[in-house]
Amino acid sequence: MSIIVQNISKSYNKIKAIDAISFEVKEGELFGLIGPDGAGKTTIFRTLTTLLLANEGSATVAGFDVVKDYVAIRNSVGYMPGKFSLYQDLTVEENLKFFATIFGTTIEENYDLIKDIYIQIEPFKTRRAGALSGGMKQKLALCCALIHAPKVLFLDEPTTGVDPVSRKEFWEMLKRLQKKGITILVSTPYMDEAVLCDRIALIQKGSILKIDSPENIIKKYDKVIYNIKAKNRHQLILDLKKYPSQYSVFAFGEFIHYIDNSSTFNSIDLQHYLEKQNNTEIEIKIGNTTIEDVFMDL
Ligand code: ADP
DSSP states (O other): OOEEEEEEEEEETTEEEEEEEEEEEOTTOEEEEEOOTTSSHHHHHHHHTTSSOOSEEEEEETTEETTTTHHHHHHHEEEEOSSOOSOTTSBHHHHHHHHHHHTTOOTTTTHHHHHHHHHHHGGGTTSBGGGSOHHHHHHHHHHHHHTTOOSEEEESSTTTTOOHHHHHHHHHHHHHHHHTTOEEEEEESOHHHHTTSSEEEEEETTEEEEEEOHHHHHHTOOOOOEEEEOSSHHHHHHHHHHSTTEEEEEEETTEEEEEEOOTTOOHHHHHHHHHHTTOOSOEEEEOOOOHHHHHHHO
């Protein structure tokens, strides 16, 4: 196991940020912590990268204990924090050199590892980091986190605030790094990114709701989700919420996701009900379950 977390809890004054969290990440695995703002993701990262001491529990990273062996951990992991962490007034190249130097290495020594990524920002190597676009900053931050060839990579919301094309490229880079044997723990509030991980932990308010592969989480979900549309979306939501056997109703892209809790549910009855409430252009179809559906239910 590359990461072992056992019953870790952490409070800030009276706020319990994480509550008895346990999970394991295998060597070479791409593991995702999926949850909204405030779920406790950053607290987990800071504990595992030895920047924060937990109140309870224990954890090891690459075989090292997060309390006793903090020096060894700092040398063997790469950490890309959620907030842009680089020196804004240093250039791209200076940032990278700086990180290489403090880890006692050089850009050349581990160039192979960052080459694919660095090539994309090299044309801007004399530009100050503060003047880079979101996607470029993220690539530079990733290079800096990788420059000492870490065994384990911690990426806290690396794609937040990044455009969709750069987000896609970023995940492709992660897959390539994984192939090089690096274990990756990544967090994201974007449920659509969850399916790109080998396994995920769904996390909410400091607790883990579920851990499994995204495929299993979807496969094991036993409720049918109806995707419903009508001309007046707001009216549709209100009417669905009033339907006697409704289990859940939430907006998802252009459709409303609707789950019913009656074993005798019939979409034609629902259609008639909605028509009676003066909804028009009604469309009801069975949709594919997404991680977001499971998360909302949990
Ligand atoms: P996430 O990364 O998922 O957004 P965090 O770990 O940052 O979650 O936060 C978890 C909870 O702990 C939140 O309720 C947050 O407000 C609280 N919290 C985080 N850092 C601090 C801090 N330094 N002082 C007080 N409360 C904090």
